Amino acid sequence: MKQGLIQLRDFIAAHADSIVVLADKHTLDDCYPLLGADLPYVTVPYGEGYKNLNSCEYIWKKLTELNASRQTILLCLGGGVLCDMGAFAGACYQRGMRVVLVPTSLLAMVDASTGGKTGVNFLGFKNYIGLFAQAEETFICPTFLETLPYSERVNGYVEMLKHGLIADRNHYNKVKMLFLKENSKLDNALILDSIAIKQRHVEQD
Numbered sequence: 001m002k003q004g005l006i007q008l009r010d011f012i013a014a015h016a017d018s019i020v021v022l023a024d025k026h027t028l029d030d031c032y033p034l035l036g037a038d039l040p041y042v043t044v045p046y047g048e049g050y051k052n053l054n055s056c057e058y059i060w061k062k063l064t065e066l067n068a069s070r071q072t073i074l075l076c077l078g079g080g081v082l083c084d085m086g087a088f089a090g091a092c093y094q095r096g097m098r099v100v101l102v103p104t105s106l107l108a109m110v111d112a113s114t115g116g117k118t119g120v121n122f123l124g125f126k127n128y129i130g131l132f133a134q135a136e137e138t139f140i141c142p143t144f145l146e147t148l149p150y151s152e153r154v155n156g157y158v159e160m161l162k163h164g165l166i167a168d169r170n171h172y173n174k175v176k177m178l179f180l181k182e183n184s185k186l187d188n189a190l191i192l193d194s195i196a197i198k199q200r201h202v203e204q205d
């Protein structure tokens with residue numbers, strides 16, 4: 001797992017010829033410009049309702065039109081919906097292309113970025129079709145959170161509170177303070193602590 005926009009931009013500069021970005025409208029408008037490169041991209045509609053096999057089929061169609069191969073890197077730029085679905089679509093495309101996760105929501109950073117769970121919803125069942133597939137690399141860049149609406153931030157805070165409750169009272173107390181003010185400053189170290197707690201639990205599983 002790597003951290004920060006500089007590391008992400010370095011990675012992109014080194015692999016620019018082989019990257020296709022997967023984004024939704026929000027992350028295309030707000031996050032893609034921060035990548036610092038003019039990369040080919042595929043967009044899918046945002047929201048849980050589009051986390052399905054139809055969207056995957058659309059992604060596979062667009063990858064084929066772009067002549068993507070197994071060596072192509074699918075850079076998933078988005079929240080948990082986009083990262084779960086992109087990682088699944090990438091794992092299936094030509095029996096597995098390269099996948100890099102760039103979670104842009106707080107929940108995706110502290111939860112969906114770890115553990116290799118990928119998948120989509122099916123017939124009303126959540127995450128019903130999927131597989132375990134570790135991304136080749138994951139970049140945690142808190143800068144992306146600057147455009148994340150407060151209501152979405154709170155989903156991440158709740159998950160971080162859970163990490164505190166499970167493993168670390170001090171972490172819990174610090175996260176609790178974030179709920180008090182809408183514009184509370186989120187310390188990057190708290191994000192990394194939450195990821196570390198999640199990683200420890202994934203390893204124990």
Ligand SMILES: NC(=O)c1ccc[n+]([C@@H]2O[C@H](COP(=O)([O-])OP(=O)(O)OC[C@H]3O[C@@H](n4cnc5c(N)ncnc54)[C@H](O)[C@@H]3O)[C@@H](O)[C@H]2O)c1
Nearest residue numbers: 026030046079080081104105107108111112117144147148
């Ligand atoms: N794989 C796992 O281990 C795991 C763990 C937890 C949750 N999940 C999955 O994560 C999903 C929920 O993820 P979520 O809470 O990130 O929701 P989401 O992916 O729907 O993202 C929420 C909204 O925020 C927007 N957004 C994301 N980043 C943004 C940014 N930087 N600026 C502006 N807008 C931005 C998205 O476009 C979307 O509209 C669920 O489908 C859940 O199943 C997976």
